[in-house]
Amino acid sequence: MQKAKSNDNPNQTKHAHWKNVKKYTPFYLMLILPVIMLGVFSYGPMYGIIIAFKDFSPGLGMWRSPWNNFDHFTRMFNDFLFLRALRNTIWISLLKIIISFPAPIIFALLLNEVRQMTFKKITQSVSYLPHFMSWVILSSMIVEVFSPQRGIINYFIGLFGVEPIHFLASKAAFVPILVGTDIWKELGYAAIIYLATMSAIDPGLYEAADMDGANRFHKMIHITIPSIMPMIIVLFILRLGAILNAGFDQILNLYNPMVYEVADIIDTYVYRAGLEQFQLDYATAVGLFKNIVGILLIVFANMLIRRKSEHGIW
Template sequence: MHVASNMAALEQPETPVPRKIKPERFRSFKKYWDLYLIMLPGLAYFIVFKYLPMGGIVIAFQDFSAFAGIRGSEWVGLTHFRNMFMDSEFYSVFKNTLLISLYKLVWGFPGPIILALMLNEIRNMMYKRSIQTLVYLPHFLSWVIIGGILINVLSPSTGIINQLLGMIGLEPIFFLGSKEWFRTILVASDIWKEVGWGAIIYLAALSSIDPQIYEAAVVDGANKWKQLIHITLPSLMGTIVILFVLRLGSVLDVGFEQIFVLYNPLVYDVADVIETYVYRTGITQAQYSFTTAVGLFKSVISLILVVFANQAARKLGQNSLW
């Protein structure tokens, strides 16, 4: 009997003793309060300029009136979206946006990678820092300044490029008024301005590669090319994939300031993009609801591209955003 009672007592589950949950989250705030404090300005920026304005998306489904406000404006459903798809000018603008963005992606995305690989091979630190300073500098110049430089350099009468063409017997070219040259100038100037700044992340990733891996490769007889193919690029692949996914999120943002500064009526057919179209139609013609619908359409396309690219990266076994 004693044995049976002891066995029954052993089989009974023990009553869990309530444990005091440690406030790990609050400990984290207390321990890293300085980091959270530094994060506040960036967080405030996204809340004020990115999330709060999203409340205005509702006017895409209204016949918005500035006098009646959002609450007093009439709801029209998907009328503005139907008008958008029936507008022949919108298709031309959408085509220009895709083409310019595709050119910038194909030619501009590899640029920082190539530059970082070249800078990483420079062993003279003074020379390397001088080159880095020169290639970083254009990023800090506004498009207004760069636009003025391009207008002066490419001027058909006084520009240095056309003067050089005249010296070899060629006719001057109005580059910024030529439909054949305008997109090339857009892509080339964007690469020149941002390639140095984009290389910073890749240089940081390159610095994290263990030098012993290269030493082992040299012992095995690997030259620079084989080291690049089998060590450097695979080590950068995670960073490349993440930045490529993020780049697809802004694939329809081709740069309003750049195009607005450089384009003119002569090149509207090849230079007018969604951002300039929204500005011209929404601000100057006060079609707020219609242009909000256009902007919402652009945001949905960007979101789909990010999700698709992220899923593709996960299936390929690469790093992803989530």
């Protein structure tokens, strides 16, 4: 009887599988266009990384250009400007991970405790708004706020007899401005996923905690945070993999030659090398290096976290 049961199980599993496929056929059809777009615009152009290993000449084309025996990668690690950009990228990204990453978690936890629904909805709407504005618009606002002639900050410190400060040209002030404005732009939108995760927590857990005499702080620490921890871990792994993405749009629209020493990152370095100096092959090599490091960091972080817990991306 057991043998007959084992023979029937594969058929039942196969039948259930095709039943699910038939049930969700409209959703599979909806995926066709996104998958095609992903292949055409994300995976299709990847063949272009071959020029990172060549002395690319537009006249000869990609395939006929000569191989360079990894000269671009050798040049990369001997270039002071690249090493400076790498250092700045890691430093700015680490600051954003340490300061910006926990900010939406804290905001979501605090917002989850608000019981006045009108105030909660208004706060959410106001906090979401900057995310939907481009850095071109936001940078114009930030420049005006910190302007030494028209800025509101310099106006207030001028009331105390302090001379106007050009914040965006100050090496000491520029990086804190980057971190602060990054939090301002993404705080509300990044908190959405945590609020959605909190809404799925079993209310019975809170009711049981109430019966045990737990206050709201205890429930946050012992129920809410452990419940959203898997989501925090997944997002942290993905954020760690993007450690060499320090915010190209933000920095490109805010920085200037006065702060290159602390603000020039890999992406702006690639932008200048590739589009301004037309060194497409060298810029491709730098970009390839950055992406390989990002993939390795994701794999390593996921492997490390899986050893310590059951959570991870895979």
